[in-house]
Amino acid sequence: MPNKIVLKIVYYGPAMSGKTTNLLQLHALLDPQRMGELMVMETRDDRTLFFDMLPIGFQQEQTLDIRLKLYTVPGQVEHDSTRKAVLSRADGVIFVADSQLNQQENNAVSFENLADNLHKVGLDIERIPLVVQFNKRDLSRIVEEKTLRERWSSSAWWPLVLSSALKGHGVIETFERLLERLYPAVNEAHGLSRHYGIDRSVFLERLTRCREDHHVR
Amino acid sequence: MYDDREELSLDELLPPAQVTRAMILLTNLCGAEIVLLRHPEAQATPVEFSLEPVAWLKSDLPIPQRRAAAALLELLLFHAAKYRLAANLHLTATEANYQELQQQHAALQASEARYRLLSESLQERVDSQVRTIRESQQKLYESARLRAVGQLAAGMAHEINTPIGFISSNLRTAQEYLGEITESAEAESNLGELIEDFHSLLEESLDGANRISGLIRDIRLFANIDQTDHRHFDLNALIETTLRLLQPDLATPDTVTLRLDRLPRIPGYPAKIGQAIHNALTNALRSLGDEGKVVVTTRPVDDMIELTVQDNGHGMSQEVRERAFEPFYTTREVGMGSGLGLPVILDVVTAHHGRLNLTSEVGQGTCLTLWLPIAGQAS
Numbered sequence: 001m002p003n004k005i006v007l008k009i010v011y012y013g014p015a016m017s018g019k020t021t022n023l024l025q026l027h028a029l030l031d032p033q034r035m036g037e038l039m040v041m042e043t044r045d046d047r048t049l050f051f052d053m054l055p056i057g058f059q060q061e062q063t064l065d066i067r068l069k070l071y072t073v074p075g076q077v078e079h080d081s082t083r084k085a086v087l088s089r090a091d092g093v094i095f096v097a098d099s100q101l102n103q104q105e106n107n108a109v110s111f112e113n114l115a116d117n118l119h120k121v122g123l124d125i126e127r128i129p130l131v132v133q134f135n136k137r138d139l140s141r142i143v144e145e146k147t148l149r150e151r152w153s154s155s156a157w158w159p160l161v162l163s164s165a166l167k168g169h170g171v172i173e174t175f176e177r178l179l180e181r182l183y184p185a186v187n188e189a190h191g192l193s194r195h196y197g198i199d200r201s202v203f204l205e206r207l208t209r210c211r212e213d214h215h216v217r
Numbered sequence: 218m219y220d221d222r223e224e225l226s227l228d229e230l231l232p233p234a235q236v237t238r239a240m241i242l243l244t245n246l247c248g249a250e251i252v253l254l255r256h257p258e259a260q261a262t263p264v265e266f267s268l269e270p271v272a273w274l275k276s277d278l279p280i281p282q283r284r285a286a287a288a289l290l291e292l293l294l295f296h297a298a299k300y301r302l303a304a305n306l307h308l309t310a311t312e313a314n315y316q317e318l319q320q321q322h323a324a325l326q327a328s329e330a331r332y333r334l335l336s337e338s339l340q341e342r343v344d345s346q347v348r349t350i351r352e353s354q355q356k357l358y359e360s361a362r363l364r365a366v367g368q369l370a371a372g373m374a375h376e377i378n379t380p381i382g383f384i385s386s387n388l389r390t391a392q393e394y395l396g397e398i399t400e401s402a403e404a405e406s407n408l409g410e411l412i413e414d415f416h417s418l419l420e421e422s423l424d425g426a427n428r429i430s431g432l433i434r435d436i437r438l439f440a441n442i443d444q445t446d447h448r449h450f451d452l453n454a455l456i457e458t459t460l461r462l463l464q465p466d467l468a469t470p471d472t473v474t475l476r477l478d479r480l481p482r483i484p485g486y487p488a489k490i491g492q493a494i495h496n497a498l499t500n501a502l503r504s505l506g507d508e509g510k511v512v513v514t515t516r517p518v519d520d521m522i523e524l525t526v527q528d529n530g531h532g533m534s535q536e537v538r539e540r541a542f543e544p545f546y547t548t549r550e551v552g553m554g555s556g557l558g559l560p561v562i563l564d565v566v567t568a569h570h571g572r573l574n575l576t577s578e579v580g581q582g583t584c585l586t587l588w589l590p591i592a593g594q595a596s
Contacts, residue, residue, distance in 0.1 A: 036267045
């Protein structure tokens with residue numbers, strides 16, 4: 001039996017910022033060696049109720065079986081205990097912020113909540129691999145790039161990824177950025193390059209491989 | 218605790234009875250027997266959930282049909298899993314919430330207990346502060362009252378002194394005139410009686426005026442109008458003066474007997490010592506029944522002067538004696554005693570570096586003894 005590594009990646013962020021859309025696009029665009037069904041648990045008005053989950057992965061001959069489970073959390077404030085349960089034992093986090101001007105307060109509240117919940121489940125926002133994505137760049141009344149630079153360039157999470165998940169822009173790039181930040185920790189824990197000859201570029205290539213007909217980046 | 222890293226097994230996804238039912242339906246649909254295996258076997262088709270094979274289908278059916286049967290079973294498992302995962306997550310979240318609530322509850326209880334304790338000790342402290350404040354207010358009130366009485370006496374003494382002076386003087390002059398008139402009117406016998414009577418009237422008035430003058434002298438001395446400072450004074454004279462002030466309270470003139478030795482003058486505050494003697498005599502006089510007597514003695518003992526005030530009044534029980542020096546403790550009716558008599562005596566004696574002793578028996582009387590240093594230094 002090959003050694004199995006299961007990694008958990010959580011899409012976090014305020015309500016309606018596009019977390020599920022990110023997952024739907026990954027499901028449509030990615031073509032990894034292995035990909036399971038996308039499980040979507042939502043209410044009738046398209047709000048995530050528990051979580052969404054997409055399993056992807058690849059096998060290295062008969063020696064290694066890497067699985068990534070991509071989760072979303074419900075963004076609405078009242079589902080905090082569900083968010084905390086989903087966040088438990090996460091290996092990496094993608095924070096999906098809403099670029100619209102009137103959503104900046106919600107972004108801040110949700111980011112605070114992320115830090116808080118990570119702490120509660122024994123993780124540290126300063127140390128966990130984390131990528132911040134500003135979504136909905138296709139809309140008109142949005143925060144300018146200049147402002148985002150001023151606010152975030154001195155943080156550990158710079159550069160941000162600007163995306164339009166609905167159009168499929170920036171989704172793969174965000175995921176890729178997260179894998180880049182995730183690789184060193186996984187390599188250290190499991191000796192990916194030492195034991196299996198999987199260096200960072202192989203790791204990225206095998207997990208972000210896209211369908212030929214949908215190559216949108 | 219729900220752990221989403223462990224993949225769900227077939228049994229966790231779908232109860233065995235449901236699996237059996239699904240297999241019968243699949244077999245009927247395909248028209249050939251399909252067997253569900255829990256371990257891989259050559260030629261068997263895997264049934265996956267979340268990238269993990271959870272079972273294998275073995276059958277003689279053509280491969281596309283076998284794959285379709287496996288896919289149908291996977292679809293079934295996928296939807297069963299949705300419920301199972303949601304239920305697990307819900308349970309985890311609920312348990313966490315419950316634990317958090319319990320912790321909050323425990324913390325609240327602890328803090329409530331802390332506050333209850335605090336409030337109890339606070340009440341105690343407030344009560345004791347209130348007691349202290351009430352006591353010092355009472356003391357202030359008493360001393361202010363005593364001061365006011367002293368000022369009133371001093372003022373009165375001054376106001377009375379001047380008219381008494383010229384009344385005495387006028388009376389004397391009138392008496393001289395009357396002498397002259399007597400000489401020139403000796404012949405008239407009737408007039409002689411009248412003048413005789415007039416003489417005695419003037420004598421009496423003069424005597425009265427002199428007594429008022431003496432009383433004013435005593436008040437001035439007692440209220441200490443002239444000298445409020447520390448000085449050497451004659452204790453015996455102070456006792457006599459104080460007794461004169463209490464004359465109206467005496468049942469008979471010989472109720473109080475003074476046995477005063479010759480004494481050196483002692484240093485101190487005569488006004489305060491006077492107050493102490495006044496209190497001691499008042500206490501003694503008020504305890505007396507019919508035929509009650511008070512004896513006051515003074516004598517030098519070593520480097521002290523001993524002053525005793527002994528009465529044969531009703532005396533004190535042990536309980537009363539124990540509390541006698543407590544400020545505001547009184548056995549008299551409300552308004553009749555301040556409860557400050559003995560405490561003031563104790564304060565005065567202590568201020569003069571003296572000592573004090575109280576003995577008393579119910580029905581036998583009370584003896585208060587003070588010792589004041591002859592060469593003491595008052596604070």
